[in-house]
Amino acid sequence: MHNNTPSTKMMRLSSYFVVAIALLFSFTPSSSANTHENFVQCLYNYPHNNNVTSISNVVYTQANSSYSSILDFSIQNLRFSNASSKPLVIVTPLTVSHIQATIICSQRYGMQIRTRSGGHDYEGLSYVAKDPFVVLDLINLRKIEVDAENSTAWVLAGATIGELYYSISQKSKTLGFPAGVCPPVGTGGHFSGGGYGFLMRKFGLAADNVIDAHIVDVKGNLLDREAMGEDLFWAIRGGGGASFGVIVAWKIKLVSVPSTVTVFRVPRTLEQNATEIVHKWQLVANKLDEDLTIRINFGRATSENGNLTVQAQFESMYLGGVDQLIPLMQESFPELGLVREDCIETSWIGSILYMAGFTNGESTDVLLNRTQANGVSFNKGKSDYVRDPIPDVGLEGLWPFFFEDEGQSSFVQFTPYGSRMDEISESEIPFPHRAGNIFHIQYGVSWQEEGDEEAQRHINWIRRMYSYMETYVSKSPRAAYLNYRDLDIGVNNNKGYTSYSQASVWGLKYFKNNFNRLARVKTNVDPLNFFRNEQSIPSLVSKGRKL
Numbered sequence: 246m247h248n249n250t251p252s253t254k255m256m257r258l259s260s261y262f263v264v265a266i267a268l269l270f271s272f273t274p275s276s277s278a279n280t281h282e283n284f285v286q287c288l289y290n291y292p293h294n295n296n297v298t299s300i301s302n303v304v305y306t307q308a309n310s311s312y313s314s315i316l317d318f319s320i321q322n323l324r325f326s327n328a329s330s331k332p333l334v335i336v337t338p339l340t341v342s343h344i345q346a347t348i349i350c351s352q353r354y355g356m357q358i359r360t361r362s363g364g365h366d367y368e369g370l371s372y373v374a375k376d377p378f379v380v381l382d383l384i385n386l387r388k389i390e391v392d393a394e395n396s397t398a399w400v401l402a403g404a405t406i407g408e409l410y411y412s413i414s415q416k417s418k419t420l421g422f423p424a425g426v427c428p429p430v431g432t433g434g435h436f437s438g439g440g441y442g443f444l445m446r447k448f449g450l451a452a453d454n455v456i457d458a459h460i461v462d463v464k465g466n467l468l469d470r471e472a473m474g475e476d477l478f479w480a481i482r483g484g485g486g487a488s489f490g491v492i493v494a495w496k497i498k499l500v501s502v503p504s505t506v507t508v509f510r511v512p513r514t515l516e517q518n519a520t521e522i523v524h525k526w527q528l529v530a531n532k533l534d535e536d537l538t539i540r541i542n543f544g545r546a547t548s549e550n551g552n553l554t555v556q557a558q559f560e561s562m563y564l565g566g567v568d569q570l571i572p573l574m575q576e577s578f579p580e581l582g583l584v585r586e587d588c589i590e591t592s593w594i595g596s597i598l599y600m601a602g603f604t605n606g607e608s609t610d611v612l613l614n615r616t617q618a619n620g621v622s623f624n625k626g627k628s629d630y631v632r633d634p635i636p637d638v639g640l641e642g643l644w645p646f647f648f649e650d651e652g653q654s655s656f657v658q659f660t661p662y663g664s665r666m667d668e669i670s671e672s673e674i675p676f677p678h679r680a681g682n683i684f685h686i687q688y689g690v691s692w693q694e695e696g697d698e699e700a701q702r703h704i705n706w707i708r709r710m711y712s713y714m715e716t717y718v719s720k721s722p723r724a725a726y727l728n729y730r731d732l733d734i735g736v737n738n739n740k741g742y743t744s745y746s747q748a749s750v751w752g753l754k755y756f757k758n759n760f761n762r763l764a765r766v767k768t769n770v771d772p773l774n775f776f777r778n779e780q781s782i783p784s785l786v787s788k789g790r791k792l
């Protein structure tokens with residue numbers, strides 16, 4: 246493939262090499278307070294096959310003057326920027342051997358690993374942990390190779406989706422990829438947890454379009470799809486990468502998009518009959534033409550007479566020109582009252598910029614910027630799935646939440662399912678939310694003030710809203726989306742073993758019946774549960790005993 250990830254043949258050789266090293270580096274229990282010094286020494290001593298990319302250039306301890314800027318750079322939620330426990334060491338690998346060294350030495354010196362790609366985890370799991378830990382930050386592994394002729398690409402896991410979209414657009418105007426909306430989101434976390442955007446109704450999730458991957462496992466072996474086997478390859482497409490190893494690269498299948506697409510954003514307040522229009526939207530959103538996706542963003546607004554109101558912003562992409570879109574809307578969703586003047590014709594990459602909020606003719610280069618355009622805030626998110634339309638009375642009970650203080654900087658987003666999402670079976674990949682879902686809800690609240698009290702106030706607000714919605718959303722389990730990680734729905738034990746049934750409390754919500762297979766895969770690839778976090782898949786092996 247390229248310098249950073251060797252070809253398959255090379256890879257097999259190097260995996261044998263690593264097995265040998267792992268044996269040489271026999272495991273000794275961790276002991277003293279200078280664990281991390283020994284750990285760093287272990288990284289330096291680990292055999293690397295070239296010195297140009299010496300690991301010593303990419304190891305940052307807390308004493309290093311660059312430590313904080315590197316740690317903070319990819320923190321996307323200020324709630325975790327002052328966490329009491331910071332990583333003892335940050336490694337920003339340049340090569341696979343740096344990842345292998347980190348995995349082997351961490352086990353030797355009793356350190357946990359948190360792997361970070363884009364740092365968007367809603368609960369900061371990629372850079373905060375309670376036990377002594379190292380952050381493996383993939384920021385330097387972001388090469389992308391687009392093969393337009395074969396409609397595929399190899400993407401290193403530290404690349405962002407913005408970088409991917411940019412690279413695709415440099416090669417072709419009629420190829421795209423069905424992933425998320427926010428350009429700085431990392432492919433490492435995003436693809437391994439699902440990943441959706443405006444192409445989901447036609448093409449499914451990002452994870453549905455992954456066709457190969459490279460992962461370094463707990464023994465330090467670099468494995469491709471063939472070497473890892475179909476069980477592990479299944480697990481990392483929607484089951485989250487963090488439970489299984491460190492994903493180095495993805496091979497993805499690109500999809501065909503027309504040279505002209507149409508986008509619009511149409512706001513309707515309560516005074517403009519938002520409730521009735523949303524009611525109608527719920528009856529059609531998942532049944533619309535697969536080329537048409539209309540999602541809704543709700544937020545607080547001020548109406549003409551100066552009163553607070555709720556605004557429903559209908560945000561849409563259509564894979565085609567405005568001449569086809571207008572009659573389609575008149576036929577299927579006339580209640581919105583869409584007119585030609587609301588619409589903008591652009592390219593697919595133009596739609597990416599538009600949805601990301603770049604509407605002032607910015608160059609596609611902005612997609613390469615890893616800094617969040619509207620700044621980083623304190624925030625908390627949650628998610629739900631809706632299988633039966635929410636009655637008007639349900640919607641009317643939701644609106645007052647936006648008028649509370651904490652509702653000022655909050656949003657609720659309805660994203661329609663249907664089409665391709667109905668066709669893919671629930672067990673095809675670990676992401677189980679398929680046929681039967683009309684739409685997906687994301688709840689979000691953000692704030693700018695520091696302090697526990699402010700945090701608690703806003704978190705309580707979103708928990709109350711979530712609790713209010715219980716009546717109207719999926720049940721048994723109340724389903725949730727892994728990529729909108731929410732520790733409120735359940736966590737593993739802080740210390741010691743977490744049983745399968747305990748973990749099922751949260752696991753069934755994210756994965757439904759796929760949770761069991763995930764646990765079996767975990768047991769095979771990481772029985773001793775080295776790769777763990779608050780919501781990692783549990784191993785069925787406890788203290789060497791298979792349960």
Ligand SMILES: Cc1cc2nc3c(=O)[nH]c(=O)nc-3n(C[C@H](O)[C@H](O)[C@H](O)COP(=O)(O)OP(=O)(O)OC[C@H]3O[C@@H](n4cnc5c(N)ncnc54)[C@H](O)[C@@H]3O)c2cc1C
Pocket residue numbers: 321359360361362363364365366367370371383402403424425426427429430431432433434435437438439440441442485486487488490491492493728729
């Ligand atoms: C502003 C914002 C916008 C978003 N928009 C969308 C959207 O449009 N659609 C959507 O589906 N989701 C969206 N998300 C959610 C996003 O998909 C998840 O937060 C995703 O997990 C982020 O991936 P990351 O690499 O940036 O995060 P990270 O925090 O780096 O990682 C998330 C998790 O994956 C693990 N991980 C990361 N890289 C690897 C790797 N290489 N190997 C193994 N494990 C790894 C981490 O350890 C952590 O557990 C958004 C999130 C935010 C904050």
Ligand SMILES: *[C@@H]1O[C@H](CO)[C@@H](O)[C@H](O)[C@H]1NC(C)=O
Pocket residue numbers: 293294295296
């Ligand atoms: C790398 O550098 C070390 C010391 O700087 C040297 O001993 C070693 O031979 C070098 N290895 C390679 C492969 O060049």
Ligand SMILES: *[C@@H]1O[C@H](CO)[C@@H](O)[C@H](O)[C@H]1NC(C)=O
Pocket residue numbers: 300301302303304305306308309310311
């Ligand atoms: C910080 O770490 C980098 C990378 O390992 C190293 O090059 C640099 O010399 C270190 N700086 C300090 C002040 O320790």
Ligand SMILES: *[C@@H]1O[C@H](CO)[C@@H](O)[C@H](O)[C@H]1NC(C)=O
Pocket residue numbers: 323326327695696
């Ligand atoms: C983190 O703590 C420092 C020092 O106490 C403070 O100056 C800073 O504002 C805090 N940042 C956040 C985001 O809470």
Ligand SMILES: *[C@@H]1O[C@H](CO)[C@@H](O)[C@H](O)[C@H]1NC(C)=O
Pocket residue numbers: 392393394395
């Ligand atoms: C397309 O794939 C074929 C078969 O794998 C390969 O031989 C060819 O080189 C690829 N094309 C490009 C442009 O890489």
Ligand SMILES: *[C@@H]1O[C@H](CO)[C@@H](O)[C@H](O)[C@H]1NC(C)=O
Pocket residue numbers: 516517518
């Ligand atoms: C809202 O609906 C009512 C009744 O259907 C209608 O009379 C009114 O014109 C609508 N208002 C707007 C702004 O569309």
Ligand SMILES: *[C@@H]1O[C@H](CO)[C@@H](O)[C@H](O)[C@H]1NC(C)=O
Pocket residue numbers: 550552
């Ligand atoms: C909105 O404003 C009008 C007057 O402009 C007032 O009569 C009405 O009570 C207000 N409604 C709410 C819900 O505050």
Ligand SMILES: *[C@@H]1O[C@H](CO)[C@@H](O)[C@H](O)[C@H]1NC(C)=O
Pocket residue numbers: 614615616617618619620
């Ligand atoms: C990246 O985006 C941030 C936030 O909008 C901005 O401040 C910064 O200047 C941008 N960087 C570059 C190189 O354009």
